[in-house]
Amino acid sequence: MTAIKIAVVMGSISDWSQMKHCCDLLEELDIPYQKQILSAHRMPDEMFAFAKEAHGNGIRIIIAGAGGAAHLPGMIASQTTLPVIGVPMKSRALSGMDSLLSIVQMPAGIPVATMAIGESGAKNAALMAVRMLAAENKQLTEKLARYQAAQKQKAIESEAAWYE
Numbered sequence: 001m002t003a004i005k006i007a008v009v010m011g012s013i014s015d016w017s018q019m020k021h022c023c024d025l026l027e028e029l030d031i032p033y034q035k036q037i038l039s040a041h042r043m044p045d046e047m048f049a050f051a052k053e054a055h056g057n058g059i060r061i062i063i064a065g066a067g068g069a070a071h072l073p074g075m076i077a078s079q080t081t082l083p084v085i086g087v088p089m090k091s092r093a094l095s096g097m098d099s100l101l102s103i104v105q106m107p108a109g110i111p112v113a114t115m116a117i118g119e120s121g122a123k124n125a126a127l128m129a130v131r132m133l134a135a136e137n138k139q140l141t142e143k144l145a146r147y148q149a150a151q152k153q154k155a156i157e158s159e160a161a162w163y164e
Helices: 013-028 044-053 072-077 097-104 119-134 138-163
Strands: 006-010 033-037 061-066 084-088
Touching: 006 013, 006 072, 006 119, 013 033, 013 061, 013 084, 013 119, 044 072, 061 072, 061 097, 061 119, 072 084, 072 097, 084 097, 084 119, 119 138
Parallel strands: 006 033, 006 061, 061 084
Antiparallel strands: none
16 A cells, blocks of 8 residues: 555644654554644645645545644535544643534534544544555555554553563
8 A cells, every 4th residue: 555545634733742643653554644734724725725635636534633723624624525533632721622622513514533632532543544444455454453463462461461
């Protein structure tokens, strides 16, 4: 799988500390992706152009991390037919609850799959995107099965450490 099919976008560089976990997991699974900053409020023209051109550029799933008002995932979803996965950023003001509610409360007709706040959500967004692509790709299904088996083994080993 060499063509880039996943785009990871975030509202600002301050989101990178959390969204990095999404990209790290995509790299661990050897999944090509592109990443960029697209602020819904400071770069609306660029954001709309990205959303409208994504499908034609080979993107099949968009992962969008956003904090505060967190308009990025929904505004992208309003301009594309591609699946959009929203990742609320943990913030100082409300610990990410503001971001979570902004992303999860989309009006009917503008779906955004919303993950958990912060690092866990970023990781799960990567896994959800790969699962979506794996529905039509046996190689990806096998990668995910190996990843899950490795996660199980880590859990088994972590419990065994208690008894050593």
